[in-house]
Amino acid sequence: MNIQKPVSSIYGNWKEKFSSQWASVLEALKNQFPEAIEEVLLPESHPVDIPTFFVSKAGSLAVLRELKEVHGFSFLTDYTASDEGGQKRFHLIIHLMNLSSKARIRMKIQLSEQETFPTLIPLWEGANWAEREIFDMFGIRFDGHPDLRRILMDVRWEGHPLRKDYPLRGYQVFLTPEPIDPELFK
Amino acid sequence: MSKDGASDFFTTKLEDMVNWARKHSLFPLPFGTSCCGIELMSTLASGYDMARFGAEVVRFSPRQSDLLIVAGIVNLKMAPVLRNIYDQMADPKWVISMGACASSGGIFNVYSVTQGIDTVVPVDVYVPGCPPAPEGLLNGLLRLKEMIAHGETHSQRRERALKESGA
Amino acid sequence: MNHENSRNFKVDAPLDIARWGFPATYDVTLKKDSDDIFEDSKVLVNIGPTHPAMHGAFRCMARLNGEVIEKSVSEFGYTHRAKEKLGENRTYHQFVVYTDRLNYCSALANNVAYAMSVERLMGIEVPERAIWIRMMCAELARVIDHLICVGINAVDLGAFSYFLYGYHQRERAYTLIEKLCGARLTTSYTRIGGLMGDAPEGWEREVKEWVKETRDVIDEMDRLLTENRIWLKRTKGVAIFNKEDCLKYSYTGPNARAAGLDIDLRRDQPCMFYDRVEFDVPVAQTGDVFDRYYVRLEEIRQSLNILTQCADRIKKGPIWSEDKRTRIPEKERVYNTMEGLIHHFKFFMTGFDVPTGEAYTPFEAANGELGFYIISKGGPSAHRMRIRSPSFWHYQGLDPMIQGEYIADLVAALGSINVIAGELDR
Numbered sequence: 001m002n003i004q005k006p007v008s009s010i011y012g013n014w015k016e017k018f019s020s021q022w023a024s025v026l027e028a029l030k031n032q033f034p035e036a037i038e039e040v041l042l043p044e045s046h047p048v049d050i051p052t053f054f055v056s057k058a059g060s061l062a063v064l065r066e067l068k069e070v071h072g073f074s075f076l077t078d079y080t081a082s083d084e085g086g087q088k089r090f091h092l093i094i095h096l097m098n099l100s101s102k103a104r105i106r107m108k109i110q111l112s113e114q115e116t117f118p119t120l121i122p123l124w125e126g127a128n129w130a131e132r133e134i135f136d137m138f139g140i141r142f143d144g145h146p147d148l149r150r151i152l153m154d155v156r157w158e159g160h161p162l163r164k165d166y167p168l169r170g171y172q173v174f175l176t177p178e179p180i181d182p183e184l185f186k
Numbered sequence: 187m188s189k190d191g192a193s194d195f196f197t198t199k200l201e202d203m204v205n206w207a208r209k210h211s212l213f214p215l216p217f218g219t220s221c222c223g224i225e226l227m228s229t230l231a232s233g234y235d236m237a238r239f240g241a242e243v244v245r246f247s248p249r250q251s252d253l254l255i256v257a258g259i260v261n262l263k264m265a266p267v268l269r270n271i272y273d274q275m276a277d278p279k280w281v282i283s284m285g286a287c288a289s290s291g292g293i294f295n296v297y298s299v300t301q302g303i304d305t306v307v308p309v310d311v312y313v314p315g316c317p318p319a320p321e322g323l324l325n326g327l328l329r330l331k332e333m334i335a336h337g338e339t340h341s342q343r344r345e346r347a348l349k350e351s352g353a
Numbered sequence: 354m355n356h357e358n359s360r361n362f363k364v365d366a367p368l369d370i371a372r373w374g375f376p377a378t379y380d381v382t383l384k385k386d387s388d389d390i391f392e393d394s395k396v397l398v399n400i401g402p403t404h405p406a407m408h409g410a411f412r413c414m415a416r417l418n419g420e421v422i423e424k425s426v427s428e429f430g431y432t433h434r435a436k437e438k439l440g441e442n443r444t445y446h447q448f449v450v451y452t453d454r455l456n457y458c459s460a461l462a463n464n465v466a467y468a469m470s471v472e473r474l475m476g477i478e479v480p481e482r483a484i485w486i487r488m489m490c491a492e493l494a495r496v497i498d499h500l501i502c503v504g505i506n507a508v509d510l511g512a513f514s515y516f517l518y519g520y521h522q523r524e525r526a527y528t529l530i531e532k533l534c535g536a537r538l539t540t541s542y543t544r545i546g547g548l549m550g551d552a553p554e555g556w557e558r559e560v561k562e563w564v565k566e567t568r569d570v571i572d573e574m575d576r577l578l579t580e581n582r583i584w585l586k587r588t589k590g591v592a593i594f595n596k597e598d599c600l601k602y603s604y605t606g607p608n609a610r611a612a613g614l615d616i617d618l619r620r621d622q623p624c625m626f627y628d629r630v631e632f633d634v635p636v637a638q639t640g641d642v643f644d645r646y647y648v649r650l651e652e653i654r655q656s657l658n659i660l661t662q663c664a665d666r667i668k669k670g671p672i673w674s675e676d677k678r679t680r681i682p683e684k685e686r687v688y689n690t691m692e693g694l695i696h697h698f699k700f701f702m703t704g705f706d707v708p709t710g711e712a713y714t715p716f717e718a719a720n721g722e723l724g725f726y727i728i729s730k731g732g733p734s735a736h737r738m739r740i741r742s743p744s745f746w747h748y749q750g751l752d753p754m755i756q757g758e759y760i761a762d763l764v765a766a767l768g769s770i771n772v773i774a775g776e777l778d779r
Contacts, residue, residue, distance in 0.1 A: 011473055011624040011714065047710030049473065076603050078713070082728060082737040095713055095726070095741075099600075102621045106713065126602040129749045137437075152430035152778060153298065154263045161297055161438060168435075168442050170297045177266040184426045185397060185416045217403055219410040220432050220775045221457035221538055224501070228537075232517050233524040246404070264410060264431045267402055287434075293450060296435035317538055 014050065015043050018103040022051045025071050025105070032066065033059050038110075052106040060109050061118055064094070068123060072098045073105055079120070079130035081138045083164045089113045090140055094120075111140060119145040137162035147184075154178050201337065208252075208278065209334040212241040212327075215251035215275070217268065220258035222285035222317040234320040239327055248274040253330070254307070257317075259287040261298045265306045272307040278341040280334070282326055283309045286316040308340040395423070398760060402431045408505060409774030413751070413763065420759050425752050433778040440727075440738025444704025445471050445545055446679075448738070453539035455742060456776040458501050459494035459719040460540045461530065468543035469624065470714030470725035475707055477546050477679060482670040484625045486552055489560065489663045490533075490542060491718075492656040496567065497526045498719035498771075499607075499649040499656075506646060506768035507578060510587045515578050522570050525563055532556060546680055547673035557664040564657045564664075571653055579647065588643035592766035594754045595640050602750040606721025606743055608770050611648045612640030618717035630662045642762075645769040678705050704733030713741075720744055720771055742776040 022042075030037050036059025041052040055063050067073040073096035082091045088110035097104050111117060119142040120127035131142045132151040139160035142148060150157060154174055159166050218226050229236050236242050245251035248271045260268050272281070283303055286292030289312045291301040303309060310333060313326040333339050337346065401412035410431035416424045436451050443451070452467040453460040465487045472479060479487075500523050504516035527537045532553050534542040542549050578584050594604070599614045609616060617634040619627040635651035637644035673680050682700060686693030713726040721743030728737040747770045754770075755763050 011469065011622075014622075047708065049710075049712040049714075052711070074600065077715070077722065078724060078726060078739065078741040080726070080739045080741075082739075093726070093739075095724075099616070102616075104713070124601060124603070126746055126749060129745065133745075150430075152433045154430075161435065166297070168296055168438060171262065172297075173262060173265075175266060177270065178263060178428075180399075180414065185414070185424060219403075221454055223409065224457055225538060227520070228524065228527075231520045231524075233521065258410075259432050259434055261431065261433055263433070264402065267431075271403065294434045294439075296438060298433045298435050319537060 014104070018050075018101070019044075021098075021101060021103050022105065025067070025073075026051060026053065028071070029053075029063060029066065033063055035059065036063055048106070050104045050106050052108060054108050054110060057109055057111065057115065057117065060107075061120075061123075063107070064120065064123055067096060067105070067107075072100055073103075075099050076120075076124040076126055076130075077104065079127055079134070081134045081140060083138060083162065085164060087112060090138055092117060092134070092140070116141040116143050118143045121145065136160065139163065149181075155181075202335075205335050205337055205342075209331040210240045212253045212280075212331075213243055213245045213251040214241050214253040214255050215246065215248055215271070216244055216255050216257060217271065218255075218257040219260065219264065220287070222257035222288070225317040225320060226255060226257040226284065226323065229320040229323050234324065236324065236327070239324065239331070241327060248272075249276065251275060252279050254279065254281045255284055255323075256281065256288045256303050256307075256309075257284040259294065260300045260303050260306065262300055263298070265300050265303075268303065269306050278339070278345060280311075280330055280339050280341060281307055281309045282311045282313060282323075282330060284313045284323055284326070285318055286314065289314065292316055310339045310341075400763070402428075408768065408772065409777075411748070411772070411774060411777065413767070415755075415760065415763065417760055420761070422755050422758055422760055422763065425755055425763075427748060427751055429748065429774070429777055431778070432774045434775075436779045437738055437740060440735050440740075442734060444733045445707060445735070446701075446704060448735075449543065449545075450539070450541045453541055454775050455740065455779065456498070456718060456720060456723070456744070456773045457538060458773060459498035460538060461490040461542060462494035462498075462716070462718045463723065464540060464543040465491050466714070466716035466718060466723050467725055468545050469716060470712065470727060471545045471707065472674075473714050474710055474712045474727055474729060475545075475676075475679070477674050477676045479547065479674050480671045482551075482668060483548050483672045483674075485663050485667040486548060486672070487543065488625050488627070488630075489557075489660060489667070491716075492659045492663070493526060493529065493560070495656045495719045496653050496660075497523045499653050502768070502771040503574075503646055503649050506642075506765065506771075507584070509764045509768045510584065512578055512581070512584065515574060518570055518574050518577070522563075522567050525566070529556070529560060529563060532559070544679070544681060546676055546678075551672050557667050560660060561664045564660050568654070568657055571650065571657075575650060579650070585643065587762075587765055588646060588769075589641060590639070591642045591762045592754050592758055592769070593639060593641045594750055598750065598753065599640070602753075603746045604721070604750060605746070606717070606719070607648045607652060608645055608721065608747055610635065611637045611644035613638045618715055618722060622715070624716065626663075629666075630659050632656075632659050642765045642769040649771075706731055706733055707735075715741075718743065720773065720776070721747065723776075740779050742779060744772045744777040745779075748772045748777055 036056050038054040038056055041048050075097040077097045078095040080093050084091055090111045092109040094107045131145055134140050135148055136150045136152050137160055157172055216226055283289045288303050291299050311326045311330045313322050315322050396417045398417055399414045402410045411429040414426045415422045439451055440448050452463040455463045500519040504519035507515040531537055534540050534549055594612055596613045599609045599612045615636050620634055632655045635648050637648050682693050682696045687697040707729045709731050711728040713724055715722045715724040724741035726739035727735050730736040755766050
């Protein structure tokens with residue numbers, strides 16, 4: 001694919017710089033969690049820019065903790081989801097960065113429509129709002145989240161806008177301002 | 187005009203004088219939500235200086251202002267808030283819709299965006315542009331002043347209609 | 354909830370005005386309803402969504418004990434414009450205009466970041482002149498963004514003339530940007546694989562003149578405010594967000610560097626020609642409002658250095674890549690040949706196909722790491738267009754940042770982290 005072509009003049013050549021580190025991290029993870037790592041897509045063989053690996057839901061928290069505490073991927077760059085359709089409809093997508101080498105890595109978790117996922121707040125407190133946004137936009141619920149409310153849309157909104165079946169122009173009109181939950185200030 | 191005409195003649199002149207006073211002392215409430223808010227700031231700042239047209243004293247309380255400048259996007263979560271603010275302003279009041287987002291939704295015809303704030307509040311002057319240059323806003327302001335002098339704004343027409351119906 | 358009902362002032366006996374002490378019979382009890390959010394001496398304050406001190410449309414509700422914030426809850430979404438959904442419904446070229454409205458204080462930097470991310474996904478190389486112009490755009494955007502941030506932060510704390518100094522320079526920069534692309538604020542200057550148009554003759558020279566002027570203005574602004582006693586009292590040690598907090602909440606950009614978290618993608622993962630220019634990365638240690646202000650002021654100076662270096666090195670040359678897939682057909686061909694017209698029509702009506710793949714492209718925008726994560730499944734529009742905006746993560750840190758601070762310092766803290774509503778809500 002085209003992405004394999006090094007685009008050094010636009011962006012630093014990550015593949016040359018980090019491929020040994022990526023390989024060692026993925027090797028260690030595969031040895032430690034043989035049943036959790038489902039699939040690994042490498043930039044050498046797939047159209048991705050950084051290694052992307054699928055992790056089972058059960059083993060994902062352990063893998064993330066290992067990545068954070070042992071391999072130094074301690075910076076949660078991005079946490080989002082995508083609607084892929086099919087049986088395992090949603091992909092949770094987590095981007096991590098290593099603060100010393102600045103290598104990045106991408107981890108995905110496949111979830112079906114009704115499945116929930118444990119919250120990442122114990123690992124990164126910043127995951128709080130990202131999870132609220134995923135809940136708002138895709139309707140994925142997070143177990144153990146302290147305050148799983150809608151974040152961008154009105155709390156009275158129905159449906160989840162970034163799902164593929166939500167229409168682009170699905171307006172919902174409210175005549176009064178958004179109500180505040182007094183429980184928030186207790 | 188009534189049959190003898192005397193008092194009506196005087197009233198019209200008074201109204202003209204009041205309108206003349208009104209048009210020279212506008213107190214804008216900047217309802218700046220996004221990009222247009224930055225251009226509104228440009229208009230207020232030293233380069234374009236809205237003070238030249240007598241509308242520089244920005245009031246952030248709806249009770250103290252009579253000109254609502256809606257600068258930027260008003261989405262469906264914000265629309266009831268905008269209506270609340272408009273209702274809190276004392277009559278007579280004027281609304282300038284600044285920019286494409288406020289006037290029609292602009293390039294954002296999506297689930298979360300109000301397609302024009304005239305579905306929420308009555309608008310007197312629309313200023314096109316995304317965002318309008320400060321000259322555009324100043325032109326809109328001058329247009330509004332003309333309208334106030336002639337009593338053409340929504341608020342004044344409403345006032346007149348109430349007077350005529352005897353309420 | 355009705356305010357009168359929630360506080361039940363019960364007077365057992367008529368108040369004896371002659372006794373000026375506090376009579377034992379005078380009993381003020383606070384009725385505790387189930388929905389009573391006023392607890393004893395606690396007051397709930399709501400700021401926003403249309404408050405002058407909130408820059409843009411967001412909301413912060415705080416429970417106060419006296420003047421101290423005990424707990425605050427931040428709300429946003431009042432300018433949500435569904436840009437991620439639009440990214441799935443618009444072609445790649447059409448989406449350029451939506452990137453302007455992300456961080457509208459520095460629209461050029463967003464354009465550059467977006468164009469770079471699609472080019473990276475397609476494997477397109479951009480000619481040298483285009484890259485230098487893009488770098489200048491990004492740095493120009495950074496300067497004017499920081500100018501408005503420090504200016505508004507000062508206005509909120511009462512220094513209005515300081516803002517006018519910065520804003521005047523910003524207006525001069527608008528003139529430069531107008532010469533480049535015809536627009537002041539929402540520029541839409543980059544195209545995928547190139548630029549909208551070449552920079553006009555002598556533009557670099559004008560930028561250099563502007564840089565010289567701005568350097569003097571920045572020094573003047575520095576002298577005007579930085580050692581002002583009131584300013585120091587309002588900002589030093591206020592709203593501290595240290596390095597550990599920054600790591601927890603994924604802070605990037607000047608806000609992280611003010612707390613000693615030394616990351617700058619321009620230096621650490623150089624894109625474009627950032628490895629060919631010399632600049633320093635200012636890092637402070639405390640992470641209070643003053644540090645965030647001063648790091649930004651210093652970054653303006655560094656960006657001005659980069660601008661001068663770019664202006665010196667820029668050479669004449671093409672601004673469009675050799676790749677024909679994304680190249681907008683030349684007007685001469687469109688107006689004079691049938692094939693050119695058909696090409697033009699097809700190009701703008703259906704767009705171009707991007708091969709299957711996914712890429713996350715980070716860019717050091719004015720506020721921090723702005724990333725575009727694009728999943729393409731072929732076809733002219735993205736399958737998923739994720740925008741990783743720095744303001745989203747910065748605003749999340751506001752609640753822990755202002756806990757235990759005075760309510761007046763909320764304004765200082767919010768101004769100093771420079772949350773932009775368009776980027777926050779997307």
